[in-house]
Amino acid sequence: MAENTALACPERKRKYPLFVFFEDARSVFKLDDLGLEILRIAFPAALALAADPIASLIDTAFIGHLGSVEIAAVGVSIAIFNQASKVAIFPIVNITTSFVAEEDTVKRIASESEKCGDLEKGAVKINVTEEMEPEETAVKNLDASIPEVKTKEFEEEYESCKTTAIMSNSAAKSKVKRERRQIPSASTALAIGAVLGLLQTLLLIFLAKPLLGFMGVKAGSAMLAPARKYLTLRALGSPAVALSLAMQGVFRGFKDTKTPLYATVAGDTTNIILDPIFIFVCHLGVSGAAIAHVLSQYLISIILLCKLMKQVDLLPPTTKHMQFSKFLKSGFLILARVLAATICVTLAASKAARLGATPMAAFQVCLQVWLTSSLLSDGLAVAGQAILACAFAEKDYEKATAAARRVIQFVAGTQPINSLAFVFDGINYGSFDFAYSxxxxxxxxxxxxxxxxxxxKVYGFIGIWIALSIYMMLRASAGFWRVCSGTGPWRYLRGKTSSEDTDSAVSESS
Structure with missing residues (x-):
């Protein structure tokens, strides 16, 4: 705690926050504690994020054998489904990671402080929030009560007591390991996610035709029937998608990206296996592809739910412990951001659909490749968000600065502009800068x-992608300016605010 307090006020004041990106550039690939922590979070996260686009690419390959009309129809439906998911669910996912990381960190600090207070008083209490003493300590405490003169009977009794002490201490430690954490943010995220998933299902089923019409698939188009069929079936998987994404946000808040990876790989592998069976063997066409995807999403949700229930108590004592107001306040800010981003991508898909089935099919393939190519940056964005949220909760602003600098330097040297945009998103969310975002x-x-x-209008299909490139450049520039200007939660970089002022800025942003 003393170390964190010392780090709360950086010794080196930066007149120009821009220079923070160029400090310690040689350490960008250094495997120190921070570097290893970033890798432990980012690598599994990148693989998990890669699994779904790769599965979608394989879906596209299978559906491509049905014809250009079918792949174009599925492309339009996937665009609608993904954008609806982003609007309804992604705000919850993004704020869940930050809130769970903050809440878990605060509880851990409070637990450590309580334990230190007990040690200072000379009374070490064993409860479900503290670590158990090792077997050696239990035996040492027993040895302290042994008289100087030992008889044979006493030796036998002593050995029996020692065995009992070790077994009792081990049982107590096992109980602590099995004890589930109370994280209200996790319960709130799942409750909101379930409701939003059901609403998304109803929306997509009853408004499928108008939504497809908005995307350029008009009545009489050959794409309308397969697109509507695919979208309606995919809508049935919306609750599973909502819950799985909410639970992934919880695990990311715990800095655990391996569990979502295992669940996602299991689900997407199932999808890849079922695709050719349903599409070609059962002759279900695009409907088979949709059914396979829905089943895989429910499998992912079941795996994550079983894992999460072992770690977190998902049923809070009362509804007062839920944090609906906190989620809704920040959620609406992220919703505004997501809506703005969604409109850009959706309009791009709509423009491509109006060019015909072949350009739309090409747009779908290019979009999947474009998304897949940015997976490393997405993983680093997850790592940056989780680490920064914990650092801000600990008031460890030097670590927050170092983490932001490290992930930005990494993608700047290995990825294009859109990757920087994704990483800046994670940094803004990790610093609770939802309003600016x-x-x-x-x-x-x-x-x-x-x-x-x-x-x-001027360049057709090529013009759509030029516009998307401009969109990503502006998006990256906005995140870059926030940190470089030293405003919002980054005011401490200019040395003009105390740690208390910075805390206030973070609270206002969140």
Whole structure:
């Protein structure tokens, strides 16, 4: 705790926060404690994020054998489903990671403080929030009560007592390991996710035809029937998608990205196996692809739920422990950001659909490749968000600065502009800078939509992708400016605020 307090006020004041990105550049690939922590979170997260786009690419390959009309129809339906999921669910996922990381860190610090207080009083209490003493300590405490003169009977009794002490202490430790944590943010995220998933199902089923019409698939189009069929079936998996994403946000808050990886790989592998069976063997066509995907999503949710129930008590004592107001306040800010981002991508898909089945099919393939190529940055964004949320909760601003610098330097040297945009998203969420994230994205979207209409009209299919590139450049620039200007939660980089002022700024942002 003393170390964290010392780090709360950085000794080196930075007049120009821009230089923070160039400090310790030689350490970008250094495997120190911070580097290893980033890798432990980012690598499994990147693999988990890679699993779904790769499965979608394989879906696209299987459906491609049915014809260009079918793949174009599925492409439009996937665009609608993904954008609906982003609007309804992704705000919950993003804030869940930050809130769970903050809450878990605060509870851990409080537990450590309580334990230190007990030690200072000379009374070590064994309870479910503290670590058990090792067997050696239990035996040592027993040895302290042994008289100097030992008889044979006493030796036998002593050995029996020692065995009992070790067994009792081991049982107590096992009880602690099995004890589930009370994390209200996790319960709140699952409750909201379940409701949003059901609402998304109803929305997509009853509004499938109007939504497809908005995307350019009009009545009489050959794409309408397969697109509507695929979208309606995929909608049945919305609750599973919502719950699985909410639970992934919880695990990320615990800095555990391996569990979501295992669950995602299991689900997507099932999807890949079922795809050819349902599509070609059962002759279900695009419906078979949708059914396979829905079943895989429910499998992922079941795996994650079973794992999460072992770690977290998902049933709080009363509804007062739920944090609906906190989630809704920050959720609406992220929703505004997601809506702005969604409009850009959705309009791009709509413009491609209006060009015909073949351009839309090409757009779907390019979009999947484009998303898959940014997986490393997404993993680093998850790592940056989780680490920064914990660092801000601990008031360890030097670690927050170092983590932000490290992940940004890494992607700057290995990935294009869109990767920087994704990583800055994670950094903003980790610093609870939800308000700026929302307002800046609205401005970026407004400029990008103008470019999309103009360039698509002049250059057609190529103009759509030029506009998307401009959109990602503006998005990255907005995140870059926030840190470089030393405003919001990053004011401490300029040395003009105390740690208390910074805490206030973080609270206002969240």
């Amino acid at each position: 929302a307002y800046s994205m609205v401005m970026v979207a407004a400029a990008s939509i103008g470019c999309l209409f103009l360039l698509s």
